[in-house]
Amino acid sequence: MSNDDVSAPDEGRGGHPNDETDATFIIVGVGASAGGIEALAHLVGRLTLDHLALVVIQHLAPSHESFLAPLLARNSSIRVQTAEDGMRVEPNGIYVIPPNVNLAILSGVLHLMPPTPRPGPALSVDFFFRSLAEDQGSRAVGVVLSGTGTDGTLGLKAIKQAGGITFAQDPNTAKYDGMPRHALASGCVDFCLAPDAIAGELMSIGHHPYWHERAVPRPKTEFEGVSKLILLMRSMFGNDLTYYKPSTIERRIERRLALHKFERLEDYVKLAQSNPDEVRALYKDILISVTSFFRDTEAYEALRTRIFPRMLENKGPGSSIRIWVPASSTGEEAYSIAIALLEFLDDRAQEYRIQIFGTDVDENAISHARRGVYPENIVLDVTPEHLRRFFVKKDASYQISRRVRDMVVFSVQNITKDAPFSRLDLVSCRNLLIYLQPAMQKKVLRILHYSLNPNGFLLLGTSETVGDSPDLFSLVDRKNKLYAAKHVPTQTSADIGFGTGVRETALVAPTTANMRPILNIAALAERKILEVYGPPGVVINENLEILHFRGRTGPYFEPAAGAASLNILRLARPEIHADIRRTIHQSIKDDVRASAVCKMTENGSTRSFRIDVLPVTEPETKSNCMLVLFVELPELPGPAQVLTQAPSAVDESRLQDMERELLVAREYLQSTIEELESANEELKSSNEELQSSNEELQSTNEELETSKEELQSANEELTTVNDELQTRMLEQQLTNDDLHNVLNGVDTMLIITGIDLRIRRFTFAAEKHLNLLPGDIGRSISHLNPFVGGLRLEQLGADVIETLTPFTQEVQAPDQRWYSLRMTPYKTLEHSITGVVITLADIDVRRRAFQLGQDVAEYAGMFLDVIGHPLTIIDARKKIVWANRHFYPNFGVSPDGVIGKSFAELPSGPWKNPKLDEFVEATMVTGGSFHEIEISYAVEGETPTKSVRVSGSRMPPMGGNAGLLLLSFENATTERASSA
Incomplete structure (x- = not known):
């Protein structure tokens, strides 16, 4: 099962069921780019749109007026008009996007939107297709025609997810196949056809009941057909879809019926039973493998501001951060959470072990997620800053950077039956529960609660809630559907049913009757004291639900008639209801203790008590609770009896004794007060001294902390510099090794000098031919002047450095061999000149061959050019070095195409006959004496076969070359015709 939008548009018959016009026609979005006008002309030329409307999204030049509408009008009898803001789409119409805008649709009305400035090509097709999918739901149709790039792929995915039909032009018929080929590679295309065939298919499927009928109760036989299809999918993929919502499965089956033009479910079931590929396609449709990066941006902002800080409250450096994304589809959400977490942690990311798990039942989707390669269309969802920091641009796609990829692990897993991950800090299970029946929703929520740490968090889709499981999760953010796991008795895997089939008994909440805490003697004593x-x-919690009773609360509560409830306002006695409400509200508002004195009459007597409300925080989940106490107040004493009787006479001496004792007590009290004041002054003085000392110690501690941080920072900088130096040393060592191997492996003589024209490096070939030694490094290049025919290399090198102009000249060495001398400036990567590079290439063979050709041509031209039939001279490698003037017209060749070429390189002629090669080789060995051979050959473009008589003889040695052969060609075809 895979992520999807926040709602399930495919469950209804149309995008807007309240609009009566929705059932009368279908809106088709057509996207095209380069070469698209030709494809559009073929498409609209065949369409009759009595039940269709076309909206054409063509990539247009933003600063030029578009003539697309009149061009299409020439090929169609249907009205074609340029879209305007607020224009309602009507059947039998074609609407063309104007230049430099994005087109959107809402309730069947077109809206022109300013284009979003972003680098790269325009993505107007994706923009409209997404809008069309959201507006029309399962009644949307998308068509991608010729064009370059990837625009349209994400839009087709959105349309298919909504239950619509998707088309792509056959790449073999497209002038530019980039857009259709990329759409086909995504797996979201239902039909791949030529434009003419797309028009026919649109008119055919447009009349199917899938588009026009309202939902009606299915007969029992059709329910049996759905069950058979579920069994087929379970048998093939091992995933039981019984607890998926029936409306979702039935709507997807109806879509497949429309694609195959079936009206009876029985016919489709027969097709599925005989065609495993159709079962696979239906299963893929039901899984809805569609998602996007940073879907619902407010939810990711809530993660950064509210959840991630609370996740890290009790985590120190080296701790693990574990996050699970079930139903992750192709991985966009898992990568989005990884990016959001990296942004939040910033430089602290390396202090934690971050593990993010992405799971899904679709193996193809998981394979795609592991590759981490996404089309360039993601710029619609990903900011340029995120693209720069966390993606790598490759051709027409973006790849997740290695840093993010290493944080996320993807695997195939079925959350309803496979064992989940554990000890998690966050689970993002978005838009999965909406496709499950309530019983399975409960089971999945219990599995997620089991997976989370006691202080873990759950993120759901915007259309999802914890439903009937408020005992497992407390609400953190109502708008973004963020929940905190409650601390409840631990459930076992047997209670949840890991690895077992789905049974109703397994979906019942486990009882906690036998789970009671174990208390020690001290705790028992404290509890008894509190009770007495x-x-x-x-x-109570934030919802005013009672979580725990303490003591005898019976005098204050009286359950109200009606449904049972633990809400304190429904349990409180009527006479104190208003006081409790006011006191709780005051405590919640000010987050302080609030009190109220109440009176309650019972059995003719009045009791007074005080209501105290104290805010408390649950330590495990950090959820807010309140403690409500009822404190009895003592009764006030009645009025005292007034004494009217006069005091009796008191003995005078007794009175004096009492006065004396009173005086002594006063003196003692005064002395005690003075001693207390003195002690207080001493304590105050000591306290001031302690405070002063404490401030000094605190100041010293801060200085030490600052010094420690500075030392740590300096140590980190030194470590970084050391790492950089080590890396540079390794790179330098590798460069030296490469340079050493290059210098030893090059056959050309190469010498590198410094700015002072002294030898720094030379190749092995230079060492061999110039008799250089390692000790010659540092010597002036004038040492090489004798080898280059006396040229002054030091002067030439200085000129090269000064003028930055390379110097080239052919020189003859003392051993009479010819070399090509080339001197070029030595330029560093910073474009500074620090020396000269000297190369000496051996050109002796080429130079002598050139001289030989000149000699042969001069010699042969003196005696052989007057002969009236073709003659040629070849060397030992069968290369032509000379030919007389009759050779070229006889064989239809030119001197430029013959001299220096071998027989194999010449066009058709006698040299293509293998007998000529045998004759030449034999003549080279024997010397010839004008041996003859007759061979036949065919001339390209001429039907008759020609014959020629070839004779040859080895020539006397010339210039030290004894491998020259003279060949004579005489036309045997003409002679044979004359004799006849």
């Missing part, structure tokens, strides 16, 4: 002497009360 503490006031009664209750603990």
Whole structure:
């Protein structure tokens, strides 16, 4: 199962069921780019749009007026008009996008939107296709025609996810196949056809009941057909879809019926039973493998501001951060969470072990996620900053950077039956529950709660809630559907049913009757004291639900008639209802303790008590709770009896004794007060001294901390510099090794000098031919002047450095061999000149061959050019070095195409006959004496076969070359015709 949009548009019959016009026609979006006008002309030329409307999205030049509408009007009898802002789409119409805008649709009305400035090609096709899918739902149709790039692929995915039909032009018929080929590679295309065939298919499927009928109750036989299809998919893929919502499965089956033009489910079931590929296609449709990067940006912002800080409260450096993304599809959401977490941690990311798990039942989707390669269309969802930091541009796609990829692990897993991951800090299960029945939703929520740490968090889709499981999760952010796991008795895998089939008994919440905490003696004593002497009360949550009773609360509560509830306002007695509400509201508002004195009459007597509300925080989940206490107040004493009787006489001496004792007590009290004041002053003085010392110690501690941080920073900088130096040393060593192997492997003589024209390096060939030694490094290049025919290399090198102009000349060495001398400036990567590079290439063979050709041509031209039939001279390698003037017209060749060429390189002629090669080789060995051979050959473009008589003889040695052969060609065809 895979991520999807926040709603399930495919469950209805149309995008807007309240609009009566929706059932009358279908809106088809057509996207094209380069070469698209020709394809559009073929498409609209065949269409009759009584039940269709076309919206054409063609890539247009933003600063030029478009003539696309009148061009299409020439090929179609249907009205073609340029789209305008606020224009309603009507059947039997074609609407063309104007230049320099994006087109959107809402409730069947077109809206012109300013284009979003972004680098790269325009993505107007994806923009409209997504809007069309959201607006029309399963009634959307998308067509991608000729064009370059990847625009349209993400839009077709959105249309298919919504239950619509998708087309792509056959790449073999497209002038530019980039857009259709990329759409086909994504696997989201239902039909791949030529434009003419697309028009016919649109008119055919447009009349299918899938588009026009409202939902009606299915007969029992059709329910049996759906069950058979579910069994086929379970048998092939091992995934039981029984607990998927029936409306989702049925709508997807109806879509497949429309594609195959079936109206009866029985016919489609027969097709599926005989065609495994169709079962595979239906299964893929039901899984809905569609997602995108940073879907619902507000949810990711809530993760950064509210969830990630709370996740790290109890984590120190080296701790693990574990996140699970079930139903991750092709990985966009898992990578998005990884990027959001990296942005939040910034430089602290390396302090934690981050593991993000992405799972899905679709193996193809998981394979795609592991590759981490996405089309360039993701610029619609990913900001340029994210693209720069976390993606690598490759051709027409973006690849997740290695840093992000290493954080995420993808695997195939079925959350409903496979064992989940554990000890997780966050689970992002978005838009999966909406496709499951309530019983399976409960099971999945229990699995997710089991996977989370006691202080873990759950992120759901915007259309999902924890439903009937408020005992497992507390609400953190209602808008973004963020929940915190509650601390409840631990469930076992047997309670949840890992690895077992789905049974109703497995979906019932486990009982906790036998789970009671184990207390020690001290805890028992404290609880007993609280029961005897503490006031009664209750603990309530933010929803005013009672979580715990303490003491005898019966005098204050009286359950109200109706459905059972633990809400404190429904349990409180009517006479104190208003006081409780006011006191709780005050405590929540000010987050302080609030109190109220109440009176309650019972059995004719009035009791007074105080209501105390104290805010508390649950330590495990950090959720807010309140403690409500009921404190009994003592009764006030009645009025005292007034004494009217006069005091009796008191003995005078007794009175004096009492006065004396009172005086002594006063003196003692005064002395005690003075001693207390003195002690207080001493304590105050000591306290001031301690405070001063504490401030000094704190200041010293701060200085030490600062010094420690500075030392640590300096140490980190030194470590970084050391790492850089080590890397540079390794690179330098590798460069030296490469240079050493290059210098030893090059056959050309090469010498490198410094700016002072002294030898720095030379190749092995230079060492061999110039008799250089390692000790010659550092010597002036004038040492090489004798080898280059006396040229002054030091002067030439200085000129090269000064003028930055290379110097080239052919020189003859003392051994009479010819070399090509070339001197070029030595230029560094910073474009500074630090020396000269000297190369000496051996050209002796070429120079002598050139001289030989000149000699042969001069010699032969003196005696042989007057002979009236073709003659040629070849060397030992069968290369032609001379031919007389009759040779060229006889065989239809030119001197430029003959001299220096071998027989194999010449066009058709007698030299293509293998007998000529045998004759030449034999003549080279024997010397010839004008041996003759007659051979036949065919001339290209001429039907008759020609014959020629060839004779040859080896020539006397010339210039030290004894491998020259003279060949004579005489036309035997003409002679044979004359004799006849």
